[in-house]
Amino acid sequence: AQSVTQLDSHVSVSEGTPVLLRCNYSSSYSPSLFWYVQHPNKGLQLLLKYTSAATLVKGINGFEAEFKKSETSFHLTKPSAHMSDAAEYFCVVNSGGYNKLIFGAGTRLAVHP
Amino acid sequence: AAGVIQSPRHLIKEKRETATLKCYPIPRHDTVYWYQQGPGQDPQFLISFYEKMQSDKGSIPDRFSAQQFSDYHSELNMSSLELGDSALYFCASSLLAGHSGANVLTFGAGSRLTVL
Numbered sequence: 316a317q318s319v320t321q322l323d324s325h326v327s328v329s330e331g332t333p334v335l336l337r338c339n340y341s342s343s344y345s346p347s348l349f350w351y352v353q354h355p356n357k358g359l360q361l362l363l364k365y366t367s368a369a370t371l372v373k374g375i376n377g378f379e380a381e382f383k384k385s386e387t388s389f390h391l392t393k394p395s396a397h398m399s400d401a402a403e404y405f406c407v408v409n410s411g412g413y414n415k416l417i418f419g420a421g422t423r424l425a426v427h428p
Numbered sequence: 429a430a431g432v433i434q435s436p437r438h439l440i441k442e443k444r445e446t447a448t449l450k451c452y453p454i455p456r457h458d459t460v461y462w463y464q465q466g467p468g469q470d471p472q473f474l475i476s477f478y479e480k481m482q483s484d485k486g487s488i489p490d491r492f493s494a495q496q497f498s499d500y501h502s503e504l505n506m507s508s509l510e511l512g513d514s515a516l517y518f519c520a521s522s523l524l525a526g527h528s529g530a531n532v533l534t535f536g537a538g539s540r541l542t543v544l
Binding site for chain 1: 461463470471472473476484486518520532533534535536537538
C-alpha cells in the first residue's frame with residue numbers, strides 16, 4: 316500500500332531564509348507524488364508533481380522538490396521564504412488505479428519577519 | 429481557466445438533518461472525487477466516480493451517498509447528520525489515469541459544513 320510520512324508537523328522560518336519540508340513515501344511501485352498547499356480557510360492548490368519524468372521538479376511560487384528513490388524521499392524546498400508562504404503543506408501520493416490520493420498529515424509552515 | 433465549482437461554500441445544519449453538496453468538475457474531466465477534511469486533519473478520501481459509475485470507495489459513512497450525473501456534476505448527500513460530520517468537504521476532478529494529463533487532481537475551494 317502507498318503512504319506518505321511528513322516528518323515535521325510544524326516548521327518555522329524567518330523571511331528570506333530557506334524552506335525545507337520533509338516527506339518520505341512508501342510505495343510498491345514507482346509512485347506519482349505531489350505537494351499541495353492550503354492557505355487558511357482556502358482550498359487545496361497544486362504546487363508541483365512528480366510522475367516519473369525528471370527527478371527535480373519545479374513548481375509554482377519558487378518551490379521545487381527532488382524525488383530520491385534511494386531515500387524514498389520527496390522533500391519540498393524553496394531558497395527564500397516569503398510571508399505569503401505561511402500555510403499548510405501536504406505531501407501526497409497517488410495510490411494508482413483510479414487516482415485516489417493519499418495525503419500526509421501536513422506540515423504547517425510559519426514565516427516570521 | 430474554469431476550475432472545480434463547489435456549492436454551497438458554507439452550510440449550517442442541525443443534528444439529524446440532511447445536507448447535499450454539489451460539485452461541478454472542470455469541463456472534459458470524467459472523474460470526480462470527494463474528500464473530507466476534519467478540523468486540523470488531513471483530507472480523507474470518501475468516494476470517486478468515473479463516467480457516472482462509482483470507481484473507488486474510501487471511508488464514506490453509510491449515512492452518506494453520492495452520485496455523478498450525465499453532465500458529470502456530482503452530489504454528496506449526507507443524512508442523519510452528526511456533530512462529527514462538521515468538516516470541509518472537497519471535490520476534485522481529473523481525467524482518469526491513462527489519459528493525457530491524468531494523475532493530477534484539481535480541487536475545488538471546498539464546502540464547509542457545520543453541524544450544530
